[in-house]
Amino acid sequence: MPEEQWTPPPVLLAVDLVILTLRNSRLHVLLVERGVEPYRGARALPGGFLNNSDEGLEEAAHRELREEAGLDASQLHLEQIAAYGEPGRDPRGRIVSVAYLAIAPSLPEPAAGTDAVGASWVPVDDVLCRGIELAFDHYDIVVDGVERARKKLERTALATAFCGSTFTIAELQQVYEAVWGVRLDPRNFYRKVQAVPGFIVETGVSRRTKRGRPARLFRAGKRTVLNPPIMRPNRLPGEGNHE
Amino acid sequence: MPEEQWTPPPVLLAVDLVILTLRNSRLHVLLVERGVEPYRGARALPGGFLNNSDEGLEEAAHRELREEAGLDASQLHLEQIAAYGEPGRDPRGRIVSVAYLAIAPSLPEPAAGTDAVGASWVPVDDVLCRGIELAFDHYDIVVDGVERARKKLERTALATAFCGSTFTIAELQQVYEAVWGVRLDPRNFYRKVQAVPGFIVETGVSRRTKRGRPARLFRAGKRTVLNPPIMRPNRLPGEGNHE
DNA sequence: GCAAAAGTGTTCATCTTACACCCATGA
DNA sequence: TCATGGGTGTAAGATGAACACTTTTGC
Structure with missing residues (x-):
């Protein structure tokens, strides 16, 4: 925290959600269809701006979870993925988005009582293989969210x-x-x-x-950290080099 | 991203740094002493506000690394930890901070050419055992940063x-x-x-x-992901339950 | 009885751990 | 030469993959 007199430039803060669930044994992510520019018609992660200056980040994530996915905040896993703030990531201006990962149990409903148009569960594989175009940098966010889930299954x-x-x-x-x-x-x-x-x-x-x-x-059970861990089967020796 | 006409409230964005290094075989973190209220006299993580609306988050982290720690941006590890945005975390107002983890090689200099007053390397153990009072929620940020480093050593x-x-x-x-x-x-x-x-x-x-x-x-070497991983020795069976 | 899914036993290869031992240097 | 840390060999125990086999159900 700095000591300057100068006033720093304010930015707009948004919250985006990577909501994962299993539907007939496949991993799905909830996407909404954008009704306005930019990226009108493209799919995007559910999310929105902070409601007011007193709303916490996780509080906003819970609210969006309720509003956009009809999911009750309690008894579902929610954790922060990261902040995404490259200038230019949103053509409307400087918007920094804090992404959250939510895990929902398999539910009978098609896509839950959503008020956003065109909310639907999409197989994660279809997104990762770029079979579906996502708005903004939401592809990166999905990748990071899925990777986080994969790693956390182990421990x-x-x-x-x-x-x-x-x-x-x-x-x-x-x-x-x-x-x-x-x-x-x-x-x-x-x-x-x-x-x-x-x-x-x-x-x-x-x-x-x-x-x-x-x-x-x-x-x-009560234990949240697994010891010993459930390790993912070994990828073949000569492989993957991404961070 | 929402579709409302209503204008969302802007917030101030800061970047804080958890800079870790080894000094005589002990893990240290760089802390600065605050010269102004709030938390005047307490120690805090180096950091500051975004310079302007065009500055990227990682770009700002690199700048602070240079300004506050005298460390050259290139050839040192830098990754985001998380965004910290609880309302009330900063008594000056609604400030959301994006924290970064930096790893510096052991350097001969005492604390590097810093322009912040009282920058110094502090043993991480002294911070974690709450032997040293930190400003804001910087204790939590250090904990998260160290935990991130510990986990990433494995893989x-x-x-x-x-x-x-x-x-x-x-x-x-x-x-x-x-x-x-x-x-x-x-x-x-x-x-x-x-x-x-x-x-x-x-x-x-x-x-x-x-x-x-x-x-x-x-x-x-070129490989950044370790296969097989270097696993941390097993904690005893009846142990730790924190997320 | 048969198919299918749950649950058990066992084997073999691999990895981890502990530690004995040798090697190369400064003093 | 001895002390010190670098580097190698190896055997016992723990772990993990593979798979034969038994159990309990619906049809």
Whole structure:
């Protein structure tokens, strides 16, 4: 913090949301269609400006979550990704956006009660492969958000945020497979997650029915840091070099 | 990004720096002493407001690095930590700060040619144990910055940013030990870092002198992501629960 | 009974750890 | 020569991948 008399230039602050969920075993992100210029017609992350000078950043994220995605703030994971402030990122002027990552459990609703036009769940793969054009620098933000989720699956209980209040181990495995984009051995995964103290706890009421033997139901434990961690399978030795 | 006609409230944007370095095998952070209210006399992170509406966030971080710490922007690691924007974090008004983490190699100078009064390197342990009072929410920012560095040592070549252009494996080990606050077996560390392709490369000119057998000199390789990673020794099973 | 999914046991390869030991230098 | 730190070998234990096999359900 500086000591100058000179008054620093004010900037406009926005909050954008990367809301991830699983829909039929694939990772999806919530996108809205822009109704006005710039980038009219393109898809963008839900978000908006700070309401007033007294609104906190996370508070604004919670409000947007409610307004634009119809998701209740409580009981869903929310964390900051980063601030995006390159001059020129928004043609309307100097706007700095603070991006948040939200994880929602799989819900039956199509895209939740949204008031923004054209809100829809889009497979993350379609976005990452640039099959869908995003407004502003929102592509970068999605990349960073997904990467954050991928990393946090290893050492934190983030995966349970994708599940309902109770879940089977197979469902938990689908979270890891969808977010990491890999296949895991169900038998080894089964033991591995149970070997982490406090990660998941068995609800006595064990069963559920679909096909085959019923599975025990678990709920998220209190422990948020995983020890030992659930490590992502090794990429082949000669590979990836991005930060 | 919203579509409202209403004009959002502008906020002031600041940039704060967590500059880490090693000084005689201990992790230090650069702090300045505040000359004006609020928090006059307390220590704070170096930083300042955006210069003008055209200055980028990282650009501002580079400028502060030069102005307040006398460190050349080029060839030192710089990455964003997060945005800190709770209303009330600064008694002067609504100020949102974007914090950056910088890693500087061990330099002979006491605190570098600073123009801020009372800039000094402070052992990170003294800050984390709250032995030193920091202004604003700068304690939280230091915690987040150090935690970021600790995590990135495992999977990235960040440790080499603490070293000069060439370094011995023992020096690299001191980085890991100081940042993680653990002791490592030199023999096992020696082989482990060399087993990561592209992490460090041997400079033909191998020697250096102090006491005992001379060590080979290495420089940072091109690979920034470590595979396999250098994992932090396991904390005991019943432990830590913070996010 | 059969298919399918849950859950268990076991093997083999790999990695980690601990530590004995040798090497090259300054004093 | 001894002390000191650099560098190598190796064996025991822990971990992880692969996969055969048993259990419990719906049909």
